[in-house]
Amino acid sequence: MTERPAISPTRQEDFPEWYQQVIAAADLAENSEVRGCMIIKPWGYAIWERMQRELDRRIKAAGHRNAYFPLFIPLSFLEKEAEHVEGFAKECAVVTHHRLEATEGRLVPGAPLAEPLVVRPTSETIIGAAFARWIQSYRDLPLRINQWANVVRWELRPRLFLRTSEFLWQEGHTAHQTAAEAEAEALRMLRLYEGFLREMLALPAIAGEKTPGERFPGAVRTLTLEALVQDRKAIQAGTSHFLGQNFARANGITFLSPEGMREHVWTTSWGVSTRLVGTLIMAHSDDNGLVLPPRVAPCQIVLLPLIRREEERTAIEEACARLAAELAERSYAGEPLRVEIDARPSAGGAKNWEWVKKGVPLRVEIGPREVAAGTLSIGRRDRPPRERLSQSVRQFVAEVEGILTQMQEGYWDRAVAFQKSHTRRIASREEFLEFFTPRDAERPEIHGGFAEIPWSGDAALEEKIREEQKVTIRCIPLDQEPAPGTCPFSGKPGKYRVLFGKAY
């Protein structure tokens, strides 16, 4: 008997709609009345908080200190770097007034500002102005600052987590004495993100460099981590930019070198955002809802007392409380286990399904039978939702860390296998076109992925393929083999291999 999965439509039936339904079923977020601005609901925010806390720890350990810079950027600041302003002008929210006034019984903007303010789409310019004050000598370098903040980039086609007008992120900004040191820093932070994605989110991503057309506005080099999600599209999961001296010149950030010369610093910036939550959903979740790797799950084990008769209540509640206390003493991945008891009254399996859809790794049911036998009925999120494992309390407590480790590794292995099986080395134009053309109109999701081809570095050709095939170079992978071969489009010798893909 095949049961109807909890999420409708399924991934195969309609991936974009499945994504929305997983978010709704797991109660992660919703659209607000302000176009493009989402409300991150408690379960979704708790996942973001897990990411934040761990990333913050890693960024601090890498030598960066947190600070906070203004939400507003004077228009004139944004204008200082020509490419930068061009890149962001079309998506800036602009503050023009600083009070409201009543006119004919209606409120209208009053008191215009002398200079309009832009709500930060990113903070290179305002942080650059501060760096210009803070940096005097080579002794002030390197300067490594990180900020957790909200930013606004006006979106006409928003999608929860992946593309919202307001989003939350961290943005790191550093300044260095030399180009080489700044480039190394940009790479170091990309690798830090890569490790975070791997260890916390069980998310393999290809570390690479963007082609000039896909660079961050104002950057000399943009490094990226490209993740492949279940509909074979690529999502940029993190970026790190080597900004050269562009923002240093725009903001006048100079230092006195050990030789007594005044020079411009070399800067970097790098960030990840709430987009990671969307990436996580699209990478791991299934037709029964959200799937959370244990390390990022706000709750790793939920205890579900099954009380059908009042006289059973005390014994079951006591068994739950005892188990919760025992589990709280144990740890996984260096942190105390995160355990919740869901004591709400519920008929039958409703609560169990709720936690399946929310992606909690382990569900532990305790009813009169379990209390009598000293056992537990355990549901794992990586197994079919109705499957139960019966274990003694002692055995479960002893093995729980191992089970979570196994699940975390299982999600990683599955994601790596998926990425590998949908990455193809392609040698001919025909094969390329076929790779990105659905073979079965009914199942458009079974084609595509990353197409790896030798590339001669031709920007016009890149643009032509983008227009005709709607696929783009996601990145030039950092880890390259020698002798890339011949570019199947230009027939020229490839400079390197690139990954093409459809992008979110």
Added chain:
Amino acid sequence: MTERPAISPTRQEDFPEWYQQVIAAADLAENSEVRGCMIIKPWGYAIWERMQRELDRRIKAAGHRNAYFPLFIPLSFLEKEAEHVEGFAKECAVVTHHRLEATEGRLVPGAPLAEPLVVRPTSETIIGAAFARWIQSYRDLPLRINQWANVVRWELRPRLFLRTSEFLWQEGHTAHQTAAEAEAEALRMLRLYEGFLREMLALPAIAGEKTPGERFPGAVRTLTLEALVQDRKAIQAGTSHFLGQNFARANGITFLSPEGMREHVWTTSWGVSTRLVGTLIMAHSDDNGLVLPPRVAPCQIVLLPLIRREEERTAIEEACARLAAELAERSYAGEPLRVEIDARPSAGGAKNWEWVKKGVPLRVEIGPREVAAGTLSIGRRDRPPRERLSQSVRQFVAEVEGILTQMQEGYWDRAVAFQKSHTRRIASREEFLEFFTPRDAERPEIHGGFAEIPWSGDAALEEKIREEQKVTIRCIPLDQEPAPGTCPFSGKPGKYRVLFGKAY
């Protein structure tokens, strides 16, 4: 010999300027190019993070869950509650456009919004709209949500931390079935803040209720915590509002009661902000700079290697590393000790003074003499900056938790004594006027504080005193004795005792 203190002017010489100089000397924050918006520098932000982390823990333990709501609020939302919009209209930043366009080589706001958006000054209205969707039945209540966010209230006379156009805060929002339950929640959260201020910041504050004229716009009752700082002025350190059904009606937040009736919920909101950092500075710091109670100090112990000759380096650095490792194993107030080694090269006492000004509780110097003797030279921030205690390494490690406890308690005792000595029960009009009139024009800071008087509850009289004396009722303390006595201004029987003070 009296030494010139590190901060100039001193508190006595010019308190407002001393405050600015402490912030500069401890490198906590600075003004940005955007009027009223500050930059919180790493040391200042680290203090805020300590507050955040501990408060977040307490708020979660009290049953609230974090979420995130949009930065922007449609103008029409703000208009729903008449008193609310009136209270905030004069200080709203208004977004009117969503892109920039080039006109005659200059960027100007393009693409006007159909409806202007206000940058949130507080989030009752946008969160209320979400609550209206989320709450259907009494089973959905109570709903307890907290948000960490930035808010904007345009300031014409900004002052770092205390009054800035953009500030960081948490805002809690809850909905309940009954008025009594909501009122109890508002009080519970005020008491939570009170405990946080006491235990973490060593800050005594008077818990009380605001008079109607001082209420939050739209609130039925506003509860407050009023702290007295060293210039005898009061600072509102936290507030908690019982909002009645005002926002429930404005937003249509209703629930089906157990009896099957559709009713409006009762709501509360409560918050503390980066203003607490300013309050902390004004309450504890001295003429040598910032003073941090150990529990809120980002670094509790700084180790200062004193290397004057290269051949001493290895032994001193090893001694520092050993001590840091030993201290890292120990805890204070339930958390691992926060220890830093300041290994920067420095001539003489410059580094030591830097940490004095930054308020780090313990400075531990290790030079060749200490290494040879197995001792440490310890400077405490609650003792004169040149005073040193010599202890063996073993003794210091064994006693450090006790020393920090003693310092934390010492700051609390001092702040309580200060508050008590500047709170006076006043029975006559003359005494009241004298209390708030500087006796010595050269030393205006030696007068004033909290004047406690019986009060008949007359709003017109309150306004008159405010205009004539520039003092206001800070609060009606929650803890009242019976029989308040006669109001010295109206001659009527007092309903309760109130605290008058000058306010930030």
